[in-house]
Amino acid sequence: MNATTSTTRATEVVLPGVVEPEGLQVRVRDLPAPGEGQVVLRMEATGxxxxxxxxxxxxxxxxxxxxxxxxxxxxxxVVAVGEGVDRGLKLHRFAVVTKVGAWASHLVVEAADLVPVPDGVDAAAAETVVVNGVTAWQMMYRTAKVKRGDTIVVLGANGGVGSTLVQLARHAGIKVIGTASARHHDAVRELGATPVDYRDPQLYAKIRELAPEGVDAxxxxxxxxxxxESWKLLRRGGTLVNYGTASTKDEPGNAMLPVLLLFARLALWNYLPNGKGAGFYNFWAGKRFRLTTFRARLRDDLTQVLRLVAAGVLTPQIAARIPLSQAASALALAESRTVLGKVVIVPEP
Known part of the structure; x- marks a missing residue:
């Protein structure tokens, strides 16, 4: 198989340091030709x-x-392939998790990380469920292991992960109580959850009224x-799954200290002799030591989620579609906490 040797002109959005969203910079550079086992992707949607x-x-x-x-x-x-990569991948659409680098018109990725996107699924729709969908799927089925008839609480049911969790649970016959601001209650209810205002001082008391015997996750x-308070909502046998520290995002000081304290608290709760479980979900768990297993699990889980999108079971929640050159506006909108779903960045018109 012949590799692609020509270079590709790429437009990229750069985060230069700790700046406000308007401090993002746009640059144009030549990408090198893809190396062995690599491809060049032309971005259709990121977020x-x-x-x-x-x-x-x-x-x-x-x-x-x-x-x-x-x-x-x-x-x-895929618009270019390196040595050892099937040329048949060219001009086909794929999803990939990059962690960094995706805010670009073109980028080089490992072919082994590609997950096919079903024909007929809009690129922006698929983008909303890449990390969000895998996170929701793995937390439900690999971590909490919830089942039909269970009751769960989803904080931020209007967000990217939260709205996906609600829909997956509804499809699986699981009752959902979801927190969101009052303006999003109708949308959360339409997704399949019973909404509760996250600003209500009696938030947790309201949830207990809805689930007096406790919840399963x-x-x-x-x-x-x-x-x-989330921990106290659980019934015996229930599981608390924490997957972020949004409450400390804007706090000054060491970024790792709140996370370390969180890990310590969850570990302590997990070992208490009360039949409850607590843990922190880490999307990247195992990648460093079991790369092949990590890739296979990611491919399997994302494929399941994309099939549900193709079947109409999951309705991706797209808050806005904003061109790459306006990534600063996209970031500011996402940080405003006023939107339902995910802000998607798309190529220039």
């Missing part, structure tokens, strides 16, 4: 996740040194002081 919001503040665990190109995941079309991306 703004909570990770980029943390990276902007220099508070995401293990983020690269500034400056770098953010972008956690994308959907794109709580999915909490907020952390902070409210985590204890």
């Amino acid at each position: 703004v996740s909570f990770a980029e919001q943390q990276m902007r503040l220099g508070k995401y665990y293990d983020q690269p040194a500034f400056p770098f190109v953010p972008g956690y995941d994308l959907v794109g079309t 709580v999915f909490d991306h907020v952390g902070g002081a409210g985590l204890k």
